[in-house]
Amino acid sequence: MRRLAFVVALGAAACVGGPERGPAAGGRELVVGAGADATPSGAFQARLGVYPLNTNVAEPLVQLTSDFHVQPLLATRWEYRGANTWRFFLRPGVRFHDGQVLTSRAVKESLLQVVNARQGYSFLDEHSFRLPNDTTVEITPTEPNLRLPEQLVHPNYSIFAPGTNPGVRPVGTGPFRFIAYRPNDRIRVARNDSYWGERAILDRITFRFFPDATTRVLALTAGEVDLIVDLPREQVGTIVRRPDLRVARASPGLILALQVNSHGREPHGLLADRRLRHAIGLAIDRGGLVRQVWGGEADTVQNMTVPQVLGAFADSVRGFPFDPRAAADVLERAGWTRGPAGIRVKGGRPLRLTLLANPETDMGTAEFVQAELRRVGMDVTWLKLPDLGSYAARLARGEFDLNLSVSNQNDANPLFLPALIYHSRSTRPFARWHLAGARFDQVVDSGMRVADPVQARHLAARAIHLAVDEEAVLIPIAALYRLYGMKRTIGGFLPHPSQTNQSWSGVTVEATAAP
């Protein structure tokens, strides 16, 4: 028995680190339940507390508003100087958490780190930066890219104090300063009392990592955390039934869509026929999907990206109404007639398609799409791939007809997704399967060359109209809400549609009587 006790004690001793930290006396601490810790993986090591989990310790030159506009942050203003060059004027009097003054050298050093880590998509290299003085930076991308200010809102482009290592101890200018990090466990930050702008209300925030979503919800219901990110929609009911908890929704920042293999090799060449692509667009009941699969936690959408990014021009993308009869007519006209078991046939070939779905995407949507297309006579085989690796491999080889993907809009550049996925000069290995054509390319290229953001939105909307309405290489499905569960004592939390741009400055925690 003594041996047994020893083993138990040994086991316990092996994992003892320190006591569980709760809110400190005399101050307000928020405990956030986040997802898995991405920091130990690859280049995220250099983005500790910044991306994908943004703890507000560092800031970029410009900021993304919740309606996807650009507003000043560390740069008070910026102007286009011609010849593909942007000039940014730095905010005077800003200091890093270690006391160093924000200078143009710090900006160059930080952005070079991004370049060296092969992150970003702004066509920057070591020759892209010119520093006319301590408070001015000129940036010239290596290729025509007038969308730069809209791209620099991404937290990847945050500015750190010179001579510091953001992967170990991020020293930024943000409203919170880094305190401690334990991999796969938590990050702690405290209010920066010397912040250049409006000071944060909270004293401290602890971000705890819970890879399992159900455990995250249980941690909230147990009162161990105050707020959780990425609340699974199936668990919304659990939260709203509790009088002490509530749900917050960010306006959609995620777009669920079918990417079509319009340039596939046999046996994946059927969707080279534009009529089939249109029929697929018409056959899907987006409203039904939102109600039945997403429980109302999504919007129907007919766009490639979140509509706010396109502003007033978003409506120029029409998309596809739900009209299964019209879908059937299109298929009939294309020569696909109903065969045995309701599957359409043409020249003896059944209308069979292969559907891929990102394994990190909701699987209910794939089943719904499969059922909808079956109804108009398309036999869709959904290949359930176990992980991102096998999924990416199939995509790159073009071994699919339809790909259910989720796209994130984390910056203000309306041409981000069109240029990344559907442009012929995209360097992405799977882009060749759904190129949107020469006219589309021209419009995207024009959009990259205009300085006026309104004009860029107009051109982006035109490009997306070509890709969706005319070429149908992309069939939009739904725009998803990001869901947060939290205690009712939490105030001032304004969920940002781009989670990586979430601000924690205005959040408050009301004191509650001990249970």
Add this chain to the structure above:
Amino acid sequence: MTRYLLARFASTVPVWVGISLLAFGLSALTPGDPATIILLRQTGEPPSVEAVRIVRRQLRLDDPFPARYGRWLLRAVQGDLGQSYRTGEPVLASLASRFPRTLAIAATAMAMALAVSLPLGVATAMFRGSGLDHGVRIATLLVASLPSFWLGYLLILLFAVWLHALPVAGSGTARHLVLPALTLAVGVGAGFSRLIRAALLEELWQGYTRTARARGVREILVILRHCLRNASIGLTTVAALRFGHLLAGAVIVETVFAWPGIGSFMVDAIYDRDYPVIQGFVLFTGTVFLALSLLADLAYSWLDPRIRLTRGGGDAVA
């Protein structure tokens, strides 16, 4: 004894090489390009063809299989399992830094399982056919059938959400250890109690027990002093193998409880096609299995002095 040990150790070498071949071969055969996934994880966006080509060349992924395997095995025997594609850290150091946490869960779970299953097994054997016996057997069958992740959620609900007695998940204090260990212990303990009952029932009617009873030794002492020791030989083998399973199979429990052990590390590695970590993990746990199996063999002679270990690898009963 020394000769036996050497012979037994030598017999593990081909098994170990076989494990290494499986570890390396299976991960290389799985679909998915690690270079693509590394870049995908780094940037959050699909990588370019050129970037994938550069990373593949850096990682020497285009070399023939025998060359890659030979290089890896040679380094492995020198204690170098390579570097993680994702983190850039040495695999052995990463496994070694996480292993104590998994060992803590496994050891605590094993201790909990034995602490409960021993008295239960003895009691059900002593009162065979009674209501207690039937009740325990049905209960152990039920709990052994529960999936560990579901049991984990139930335990969190009970002890963390309703009773507020233990933390939901995480690590850092001994209290964090209790629920994940208990989740693993329930299934193992249920199996053990049935095993102990069956082994004891066999021993209870042996000649030596009848002799002990005839000499007036009380039934409980007959069981504890005589039967249990003999019954524990089979239990030792099973416990050693189960302990190996606990070390290698705590994957789901570690994910549910956000416990940063080698199991959750392995899950991340599989998703990211981090070959060096997957291969290192399989080799590492395979080596632990072999060591535990060897230790179980050695424990036989301690538990039953009639067993003498011989060079031929067989057991001689004096």
